[in-house]
Amino acid sequence: MGIRAGIVVTGTEVLTGRVADRNGPWLADRLLELGIELAHITICGDRPADIAAQLAFLAAQDVELIVTSGGLGPTADDLTVDTVAGFCGRKMVLDTALEERITAILRKLVTRMPDLDFDAVRAANRKQAVVPEGATVLEPVGTAPGVVVTPLAAPTPTIVVLPGPPRELQAMWPAALATDAVQAAIAGRVHYRQDTIRMFGPAESALAEALRLAEAEIPGFAELEITTCLRRAELEIVTRYEPAAADSYDRLRAALCDRFGDAVYSTDGATVDDQVAALLAGRWAATAESCTGGLVAGRLTDRPGSSAYLAGGVVSYSNAAKSELLGVDPELIETHGAVSEQVAEAMAVGALRRFGADIAVSTTGIAGPGGGSAEKPVGTVCFCVAAPDQPPVLRTVRLPGNRSDVRERSTTIAMHLLRRALAD
Template sequence: MTVRAAIVVTGTEVLTGRIQDLNGPWLADRLLELGVELAYVTQCGDRADDIEAQLRFLAAEGVDLIITSGGLGPTADDLTVATVARFAGRELVLDGPLEARIAEILRTLLAGRSGVDFEAVMAANRKQAMVPAGAQILDPVGTAPGVVVPGSPTIVVLPGPPRELQPMWSRAVETAGVQQAIAGRTEYRQETVRMFGLAESGLAETLREAESGIDGFAELEVTTCLRRGELEIVTRYEPQAAGAYAALVDLLRSRYPRELFSEDGALIDDQVAALLAGRRFATAESCTAGLLAARLADRAGSSAYLAGGVVSYSNAAKVSLLGVDAALIAEYGAVSEPVARAMAEGALARFDADTAVGITGIAGPGGGSAEKPVGTVCFSVAVSGRPTLAHTLRIPGDRSDVRERSTTVAMHLLRSELLALSAG
């Protein structure tokens, strides 16, 4: 029988978007590693009734384990422990050893500070030593302890700051309460396949065929997501369904030999970084604001050398910094394949590189024409020893979408040229 878990992220600052939730995704990965099925992730503000409503709902849904994050501080809006105790029907009691441990931490934090009334500070923090009767205490990483409340469901109460939650989680898993709750766990495998140049709708028909044609397909949990212009296909399955997953990958490989670029989950950035090993590369960008150079630099590390990059929006900058012929811009326009090619070759020469990418386009808003609307982007890849590639696309979306997708397109064009080079 599958063990099911839920995560409750508390905090009005998270609910309103002032702080991004990092704990939910991190805990989701940890549960997958444990072989526990994550059924729900919920968010609520710092209100006792709302927190308890989440717990009631999840218990009614039959989850075996609930993990909460946040609401363990000393202030009045930190209500999680008291709410969990009430929900579990347990009295809140003062734990003496825990109180002493919190006092020790506070003395260390306040050492050397003049004019601080330690007893007043300790009185405020004594609340953190109040725990549900019978709970298993998780020693604080900051000043807030966590607790594990055994039961049906078992509830793990963790602090909100990720730097405190993450080390505390490993301790929580080792407790008797959590071990009992996850005793029936299974093993999950999760694999990721990535495609480029294929719409999600185009994949849907293939997955329908797989559903009727592959034995055991029902045991695969397949999710698809369009991310940065790439199609990400994530499949989770138990070991006995490995054959069905292999058949699915075979089908995708045979149906989409050009579009399928990653079978092991590797990102295009990592693939390009590996292909750039030992090379000296440069960039010339006019509509992507240096995003391509940043992505390449982040991944290349010491295996390749980013010699330099130019962000040249104005025609004058293209001429002076990259050596683009002004007559070329006048004849074809700044957003054109000839200018993109001249930008890439200019970066190649200016930085004494062996590989360069040029991007020029209209990200909008307020630009473009009937002939070249917003989203028109011209790309060029120049690799020493090969003819310079130039390509034009019309990319949908707002300014951010056009920039982000343009960098992804450039990555794939660069990958294609480097693969052709390595193939001789």
């Protein structure tokens, strides 16, 4: 077994759901990159007894490293450092040099707030300069320093204490990783590989059956740590393995490609958004959306430099907007209904003309309750991908779920239709 680690996310605001945890997943990815096996992520409030209980639990799981986030501020409920010190058997001491560095940071901050009492602010933040004796101090990114604390007695693991704001935690992580204490704790790590396969179309049950067959047929299958996830209406298969099991993974990838064919659209981890962006290089796209409310345009622009290939988009809910903004013939809407392949095609062609694009994708459907009929129930969505001098690509589907589910799945379908049209 390689090096194991645990993460403790502290903060009553996170525990109660008022603030979403972004630190746990981010740290999990960083540990995985290092070849460290993540045993657990726990979340607890700001109560010292609960923090100590999480530390004790993880220590009992034979982890060599614990990373905590949150509880480093100047207020009375920020008690993570004190609790970690007690857990490691170390007393708290004032680091006067650190106090001066924090004071210098505060002076810069209060220049923007001339009415603030600097002495009161300094007194409140003095608490942040009290650290466990013998700890390695991680320089503040905001005003809160982090610390790396080693135990006075084995087998307590080394503990990295990081601030709660993700911007500060992420910026401080390289410094924590570079410390002698952390390097010593993770010295025995195994350099795992991780590969991702993405599929669009097959059901989870079909994938489960394929993996059962692979388990029986592929030597060394047990050495592959496989995680499957249904994400954005796609199946994501993430496999983590030691280099010695590379042949077993290659056999698994080949087996899935043979079984599911074109439904396997990515074996290198690239998302459909990545692939569409690459295929659009040098071309302009446009969007015309109704039920997806601009989410397709959002997917097309959610990356650096993406505005270089999105010519523009129209979100048109009302029939009048479809006619006025996209040039859809009102009689076409009257004859076939706003949710129809005919109107979807007219919307896509209208977006092509309006923005002078090379390709356009449209969506029109019934995502929410109260708008369906026996012929076109809620979840009915029509799509069109149009390009000059090419026949349109049309699709009508009926999607399960609530409004959010229908919109998310519709957006994914639109991206895949766009990908296939660009690749042809």
